[in-house]
Amino acid sequence: MPTGVPIEFAGITKRFGQVAAVNDLSFTVEPGRVTGFLGPNGAGKTTTLRMLLGLVAPSAGSATIGGVRYKDLPSPLGSVGSALEAASFHPGRTAHDHLAVYAKAARIDPKRVHVVLDTVGLSEHGKRRVGGYSLGMRQRLGLAFALLGDPGVLVLDEPINGLDPEGIKWIRGFLRQLANEGRTVLISSHLLSEVQQSVDEVVIIARGELVHRGPLSSLEIEGAATRVIVDSPNREALMAALAAASATFEVARAGILVSGLEPGQVGHIAFMAGVEVSSLHRQKSGLEDSFLALVGEGGSL
Amino acid sequence: MSMFFAAFRAEIAKLLTTRTWWILAIILFLYIGAVSGGIGALFGFFTTSEGSGMGDEAPPTEFLAPMLYGSVSTFGYVFPVLLGALAVTTEYRHQLLTPTFLATPKRGIVLGAKSLALFLFGLFYGLIGVIASVGLGAGALALFDLDTQLGDSDTWAMIGRGVLALALWAIIGVGLGALIPNQVAAIVVILAFTQFVEPTLRAVVMFADWAASLGRFLPGAASDALVGAPSLFNAGMAAGGPDPLEWWQGGLLLGTLALVLTVLGYFVSWKRDVT
Numbered sequence: 174m175p176t177g178v179p180i181e182f183a184g185i186t187k188r189f190g191q192v193a194a195v196n197d198l199s200f201t202v203e204p205g206r207v208t209g210f211l212g213p214n215g216a217g218k219t220t221t222l223r224m225l226l227g228l229v230a231p232s233a234g235s236a237t238i239g240g241v242r243y244k245d246l247p248s249p250l251g252s253v254g255s256a257l258e259a260a261s262f263h264p265g266r267t268a269h270d271h272l273a274v275y276a277k278a279a280r281i282d283p284k285r286v287h288v289v290l291d292t293v294g295l296s297e298h299g300k301r302r303v304g305g306y307s308l309g310m311r312q313r314l315g316l317a318f319a320l321l322g323d324p325g326v327l328v329l330d331e332p333i334n335g336l337d338p339e340g341i342k343w344i345r346g347f348l349r350q351l352a353n354e355g356r357t358v359l360i361s362s363h364l365l366s367e368v369q370q371s372v373d374e375v376v377i378i379a380r381g382e383l384v385h386r387g388p389l390s391s392l393e394i395e396g397a398a399t400r401v402i403v404d405s406p407n408r409e410a411l412m413a414a415l416a417a418a419s420a421t422f423e424v425a426r427a428g429i430l431v432s433g434l435e436p437g438q439v440g441h442i443a444f445m446a447g448v449e450v451s452s453l454h455r456q457k458s459g460l461e462d463s464f465l466a467l468v469g470e471g472g473s474l
Numbered sequence: 475m476s477m478f479f480a481a482f483r484a485e486i487a488k489l490l491t492t493r494t495w496w497i498l499a500i501i502l503f504l505y506i507g508a509v510s511g512g513i514g515a516l517f518g519f520f521t522t523s524e525g526s527g528m529g530d531e532a533p534p535t536e537f538l539a540p541m542l543y544g545s546v547s548t549f550g551y552v553f554p555v556l557l558g559a560l561a562v563t564t565e566y567r568h569q570l571l572t573p574t575f576l577a578t579p580k581r582g583i584v585l586g587a588k589s590l591a592l593f594l595f596g597l598f599y600g601l602i603g604v605i606a607s608v609g610l611g612a613g614a615l616a617l618f619d620l621d622t623q624l625g626d627s628d629t630w631a632m633i634g635r636g637v638l639a640l641a642l643w644a645i646i647g648v649g650l651g652a653l654i655p656n657q658v659a660a661i662v663v664i665l666a667f668t669q670f671v672e673p674t675l676r677a678v679v680m681f682a683d684w685a686a687s688l689g690r691f692l693p694g695a696a697s698d699a700l701v702g703a704p705s706l707f708n709a710g711m712a713a714g715g716p717d718p719l720e721w722w723q724g725g726l727l728l729g730t731l732a733l734v735l736t737v738l739g740y741f742v743s744w745k746r747d748v749t
Binding site for chain 1: 484564572578
């Protein structure tokens, strides 16, 4: 069983003319976990991954896999498997031949072609030309290419895009299994909700810069300040009581939104003023809200 | 070295797993067969039909036979160029450079392996073209009881050089593809140059000696010089014009062109960021 090695980005930067698409990005991706690489479209995720894989030359800094640059790996596909875009196929070539070509180039046992086609559920379609494939089938073929060398490190760019619900469920379990086997798994996405069920760690970038790094749960703490929703059959009385207690609040459709207080404190104010309360709970601050707060205005489109 | 050999096997597999190579090979065979057989039959008819008054104007058979066999270079070189250019531009068009460079991150090795693979396919195209030009050309001559010159070892040496010419043209195609990664643009440029610009120039330069001596260095002229067969272009050239290049000079010129275009292509597009 291949074991994963860490991926390390050290001050990696890519400038296109005057514009810095990726600016001084440094972080490490550990083996045995699924790491989500998140950020809005145009944040520089794909450019960062392409620099890791030697496809784009960095303007400054370095990216290594187990301390080695991709170009210097003795067996690139056997060390790192990657799926970058769904369209990287010759439409006139069959899925089987597509994989066989790159197995030859990377000196991988041709038997692996059948193994990976079977793993991603394409073995029945292997002899068909890729031109007739659906988007979901292309995604699976891209994943088969990534798995060809049975690598310890997997780098997948937007792997969930275009999959049907069944495929999404399958890939979530599959990524989990790969990480449990000790491999390093890095997946990018522009939607936190798409990957939040699969990832252990998150690396969030916006406008080419790192904005957050930590376990998924760290997003809940760093999120927007908690608010309490409270309502009463007699709103005026409740609002007067809150104003008397000099609480900050605003009126919303679902009730009154109180900031800076715990639900218990709000309940106490109402109780002391003798106002009947019909609902009282903490507003759910989703991970997605924290994510959007981190990546800033005009974020996830 | 093992990385080069692996990349070379992959390049061969890339060519064999799509339809382009055999479609072009079939068109090459039909085209060269029609040209060589057609012209052979035409001249054979004129030469043998007595009293038509045309017999004197038809070229003698020691000239006619090599001209027919050499049509593999004069008319056929566009096919290996197209195959070579398509092999490169397809990588750009279908974003295949991503998996290609992921499997073989040393890009110079990939381009070298591709050039060698195309050289072999060029040899194969040369064989197909020769089977067409010699098979149908000699067949047409034999039909009119004309000497096919096939007993002459010089003829066979010339045929061998025709195969080599097409192999060199395939590498030129690789270089052109890397220089012009846009597939449609590359095809248009190749067809325009080989089918219009070069033939026009070669016809025009015949009118002045100084131009004709420069015209010998046009790639198609160099290719004909390598083959060493009288081509339709210098058939009409006035005696006393500049001698064509020696066969080895023509071969050297083609080989240099292939190398220069490929190295230029490497710097212009191949080593760039793949986004």
